[in-house]
Amino acid sequence: MCGLAHYFESEGLSTILVGFVREHIEVIRPPRSLFLDFPMGRGMGKPNDPEFQKKVIRAAFELLEASSGPIIDDFPEIIPVKEGRMGYALPPQLVLSVNDIGDVDVILSEVRNEMEALRPDYATAIAARGRTTVGASGLAIEELAPFIVSFLDGEIPKSPRKGIPPIPLLKLVVEDLEAYYTETRTHRDSIDDLELMGEWFWEKTKAGRLLLLLEAVSIASENKVMLQIVEMSLMAPRFWSEGPLPGTSAAGW
Amino acid sequence: MPAVGRHFISNLELTVPTNDSWTEPVPANERRVSIVSTAAVSRRGDKPFSWLAKDSRTFNKTDRDLVMTHVAVEFDRSAWQQDLNTIIPLDRLEEMAADGEIASVADEHYSFMGAADPVTMEKSARAVAAKMKQEGVNTVFLIPI
Numbered sequence: 126m127c128g129l130a131h132y133f134e135s136e137g138l139s140t141i142l143v144g145f146v147r148e149h150i151e152v153i154r155p156p157r158s159l160f161l162d163f164p165m166g167r168g169m170g171k172p173n174d175p176e177f178q179k180k181v182i183r184a185a186f187e188l189l190e191a192s193s194g195p196i197i198d199d200f201p202e203i204i205p206v207k208e209g210r211m212g213y214a215l216p217p218q219l220v221l222s223v224n225d226i227g228d229v230d231v232i233l234s235e236v237r238n239e240m241e242a243l244r245p246d247y248a249t250a251i252a253a254r255g256r257t258t259v260g261a262s263g264l265a266i267e268e269l270a271p272f273i274v275s276f277l278d279g280e281i282p283k284s285p286r287k288g289i290p291p292i293p294l295l296k297l298v299v300e301d302l303e304a305y306y307t308e309t310r311t312h313r314d315s316i317d318d319l320e321l322m323g324e325w326f327w328e329k330t331k332a333g334r335l336l337l338l339l340e341a342v343s344i345a346s347e348n349k350v351m352l353q354i355v356e357m358s359l360m361a362p363r364f365w366s367e368g369p370l371p372g373t374s375a376a377g378w
Numbered sequence: 379m380p381a382v383g384r385h386f387i388s389n390l391e392l393t394v395p396t397n398d399s400w401t402e403p404v405p406a407n408e409r410r411v412s413i414v415s416t417a418a419v420s421r422r423g424d425k426p427f428s429w430l431a432k433d434s435r436t437f438n439k440t441d442r443d444l445v446m447t448h449v450a451v452e453f454d455r456s457a458w459q460q461d462l463n464t465i466i467p468l469d470r471l472e473e474m475a476a477d478g479e480i481a482s483v484a485d486e487h488y489s490f491m492g493a494a495d496p497v498t499m500e501k502s503a504r505a506v507a508a509k510m511k512q513e514g515v516n517t518v519f520l521i522p523i
Contacts, residue, residue, distance in 0.1 A: 126416045126522040128496030129503050133414070133518045134399035136507035142520040152392050155520075156400050166454035168521045169470070172461035178470050185519070186480075189403040212454050258459050260422055261445040289426065297426060297447060300455070308459045319454040359429075364452030 130155030141185045143168055145211065147197070154195040157188035162203040164319060165211040170204060172317060210365030213323025217366050221337040223345050229277050232338070235331040236270040243309045250312035259304045262286070262297035269302045273335060277342055281351070292350045299339070299360055302332055323362060336361060344373060393497045404516050412484035412515045414506070416492030417458070417465050417523035418448035431491035432498045434506055439468055439483050449493045453523050465523060484515045492523055 127149055130140040134156050142158045144150050145165050150158045161181070163170055169178040184200050226232070251257045263286050264272060275282040276295060284291040307322045316322065327333040343355045356373050358364045403409075418427040420435035426447035427435070437444060442462060446455065457464040471483045488506050490499055510518065 126492060126496070126520055128393055128395070129414060129416070129490070129499065130518075130520055131395050131399045132496075132500055132503040133507050133510075133520075134401050136504060136511070137401050138507055138510060138516060138518050139401045139403040140518045140520055142522075144522055148388075149390070149392060152394055154395065154398055156398070164454050165452065166523055167457045167464055168523070169464050169467050172457045172464045175463070175470060175473070178463055178467055179474065182467060182470055182474065182519075183479075186406070186409075189406070189409075189517070194400060195398055212452050254460070256442050256444075256462070258445055258455070261426060261447050263423075293426070293429065296449070300446075300451070304455065304459055307456045311456055311460050317457070317460060319456050322456045359449055359451060362451050364450075 127153035127155045127158070130158075139189060141188055143181065143185050143200075150197055156194045156196070157185075157191065158195070158197045159185040159188060160197060160199045162200070164204060164206050166319075167204065170202075207320050212365055213320050213327070213362050214365035215323075215327055215361055215363050217363075217368050217371075219328065219337070220371055221334070221341045223279075223338075223341045225341065226277055226338050229274055232277070232331075232335055233270055233274045236274075236335050237267075239331045240266070240270065240305065243306065246313040247305060247309040250308050253312060254308075257304075257308060259301050259308065262294060262301045263289075264294075264298055264301065266301075266305060269298050269305070270332070270335065272298050273302065273339055276339055279342055279346065281348060292348070292354065295339075296354065296360060299336060302336075306330060306332060327362065340370075344370070393495070406479060407481055409480040409517045410482045410484055410513075410515050411471055411480055411517045411519055412510050413466055413468070413471070413487040413519050413521060415466055415487070415489045415521050415523070417446055417489060417521075418491045418493075419444045419446050419466065419489045421445075427491040429491075430494045430498070432494060432502055433490075434499075434502045435489045436486050436509075437489065439472070439485055439487060448491065448523060465521060467521075471519075480517075484510065485513055486510075 133140050142155045147160045171177045284294050306326050340361045343351045354360045422443045429449040
């Protein structure tokens with residue numbers, strides 16, 4: 126992001142940047158930057174808090190009054206993160222193996238039942254917010270779990286979407302599945318707590334267990350892209366874990 | 379910061395500019411603002427971003443039905459699920475325009491894939507800049523994910 130500032134600025138556009146990684150800002154030196162000590166994914170700080178959001182914007186736009194730069198300012202308020210990490214991270218010891226898979230029909234049935242139970246609250250959440258972020262994959266909600274389960278035998282299924290290969294589609298399906306759960310719960314229980322939502326989805330739900338089984342299949346896979354999504358923590362949230370996923374080198378990092 | 383994330387952030391190869399860039403800002407009451415997000419968001423039905431995409435997507439200031447196809451999962455997605463303004467504050471900018479804190483909000487806003495090296499995005503970024511200038515934008519608000 127910092128690098129983009131230079132392109133726009135050199136085209137005659139004034140830029141203001143907000144950012145979470147101060148050491149990158151200091152090296153790349155965009156013209157005007159506001160450092161935010163917030164969790165990543167929360168650039169304006171707090172959802173459904175217009176005053177806080179405007180405070181961030183005003184602090185950023187204040188930098189447009191500077192007569193020279195590059196200038197870096199610190200937003201004075203901090204949104205604390207747990208143990209220095211900027212997002213939820215799975216406990217390193219929570220790892221499943223392909224031997225834990227068992228009967229895939231049972232797994233699918235359990236996830237379907239769990240999703241069905243959430244459906245009325247999901248509909249209420251959409252009605253209240255007027256939007257949903259579920260649907261990046263283009264698959265219907267009922268198709269999400271069956272598509273993921275179809276990877277559990279170690280074979281790569283065909284992609285049902287033209288132009289999107291099966292593994293990139295799998296990633297989008299995984300994110301749709303998680304969004305279905307978290308959109309429902311954040312609204313139903315009035316929760317805004319990324320750690321709690323991560324812990325619930327990944328450690329407590331049947332859908333989370335399905336994804337940990339998928340991770341186990343990925344580690345055991347001979348397919349390079351399947352391996353890459355675990356090596357680079359592109360599916361299960363292990364980026365902020367205390368160590369790499371056992372069985373991988375975390376070479377991507 | 380935990381080991382895995384710290385190692386990645388500290389070892390990321392950064393392209394350092396040879397010259398500092400600077401465009402003199404216009405007064406607040408003349409600012410027409412466009413957002414550039416690296417959250418890899420796009421309108422529902424648009425082509426998803428590839429994992430190291432160099433290109434961009436455009437959305438209108440009235441669009442709210444956006445989806446995210448960012449490759450990384452190390453950031454929180456639950457905030458933008460609750461409120462789009464947490465990452466793309468279109469409503470807040472409209473309120474500030476109505477209050478006279480800025481002149482106006484651009485019609486078009488832009489998104490890139492933040493996981494890709496910005497050097498690979500230069501051509502797309504300059505094309506976006508040209509579009510911005512065509513619609514009278516003079517101020518760009520850059521927001522990562």
